[in-house]
Amino acid sequence: MIECRNLKKIYTNGDVETAALGGVSFRVEKGEFVSIIGPSGSGKSTLMHILGALDVPTSGQYFLDGKEVSQLNDDELSELRRERIGFVFQAFNLLPRTTVLRNVTLPLLYSKTSLKEREKKARQCLRYVGMEESKFYNMSNQLSGGQMQRVAIARSLINDPAIILADEPTGNLDTKTSQIVMKAFQELNHKGHTIILITHEPDIAKYAQRIISIRDGRIESDRRSS
Numbered sequence: 001m002i003e004c005r006n007l008k009k010i011y012t013n014g015d016v017e018t019a020a021l022g023g024v025s026f027r028v029e030k031g032e033f034v035s036i037i038g039p040s041g042s043g044k045s046t047l048m049h050i051l052g053a054l055d056v057p058t059s060g061q062y063f064l065d066g067k068e069v070s071q072l073n074d075d076e077l078s079e080l081r082r083e084r085i086g087f088v089f090q091a092f093n094l095l096p097r098t099t100v101l102r103n104v105t106l107p108l109l110y111s112k113t114s115l116k117e118r119e120k121k122a123r124q125c126l127r128y129v130g131m132e133e134s135k136f137y138n139m140s141n142q143l144s145g146g147q148m149q150r151v152a153i154a155r156s157l158i159n160d161p162a163i164i165l166a167d168e169p170t171g172n173l174d175t176k177t178s179q180i181v182m183k184a185f186q187e188l189n190h191k192g193h194t195i196i197l198i199t200h201e202p203d204i205a206k207y208a209q210r211i212i213s214i215r216d217g218r219i220e221s222d223r224r225s226s
C-alpha cells in the first residue's frame, strides 16, 4: 500500500540546509498498524508530511497504492488526500471559534455529501472517540487538550480513510486519556484501517504491531512489537 524508496528531505532556509531525512526506505502493507518512534527533531513529522502527500521529498520515491505521488497532478493529489487519508496533526489544527461538530465535518466540505449527512457522520465519529454530546456545540477553543485531541481524531475518521496518519496523537494527554485514544486506534485498525502513528513514547508505540525507530533522519530499527 505504501512504499518509500530512499527518501531524502533537505530544508533550505537562506544558506542554512537541514537534512531532515537522510535516505529512508520501508513498506507498509494494507491493514498494518505501525508506530514510528524517535527523538525530537529526528524527522518524524517530515516523514509524515511526505506520507500524507502534503510535501514532497528532495529525492527518492514515494508510492501510494502503486502510484508515485510526485507524478500526480494537483487534482489527483487533493482527491488522494480527501478520499484515502485521514490526518491527526501534531498541533490539532482545529479551527478556533468554530463548533466541535463543524470542525469534524470540514474534510467533507468539498465532497458531494449533504450537510445533513455530514453532520450525521460527524456525530458518529465523535461518539466513536467518546466525546460527550453536550460538547458538540462548544467552540473548539473551549475544550481541554484531551477533548481537542479526540475531536482531531474524529475529524480524521470522517471520510472513512483507508490510511490514518497520526502525529503524536497522545502528546498532550494524561495516561488514562492516552489509553482511551490508543484503544480507539487499535479498534480502527481491527476494522481494517491502515495506521501509521508517530510518537516519542515507547509505551505508546507498543500499541502497534510494528515499530520503526528513526534517528537523525534514518531508520535505526524496524521490528515486531513485543
Ligand SMILES: Nc1ncnc2c1ncn2[C@@H]1O[C@H](COP(=O)(O)OP(=O)(O)OP(=O)(O)O)[C@@H](O)[C@H]1O
Pocket: 011, 012, 013, 018, 019, 020, 038, 039, 040, 041, 042, 043, 044, 045, 046, 047, 090, 200
Ligand atoms: N520547514 C522547515 N524548515 C527548516 N527546517 C525544518 C523545517 N521543518 C522541520 N525542520 C527541521 O528538520 C528536522 C526534522 O524535523 P521534524 O519536524 O521532522 O522532527 P520531529 O521528529 O517531528 O520532531 P518532534 O518530535 O519535535 O516533533 C529538525 O531539525 C527541524 O528543525
Ligand SMILES: [Mg+2]
Pocket: 044, 045, 046, 090, 167
Ligand atoms: Mg514532529
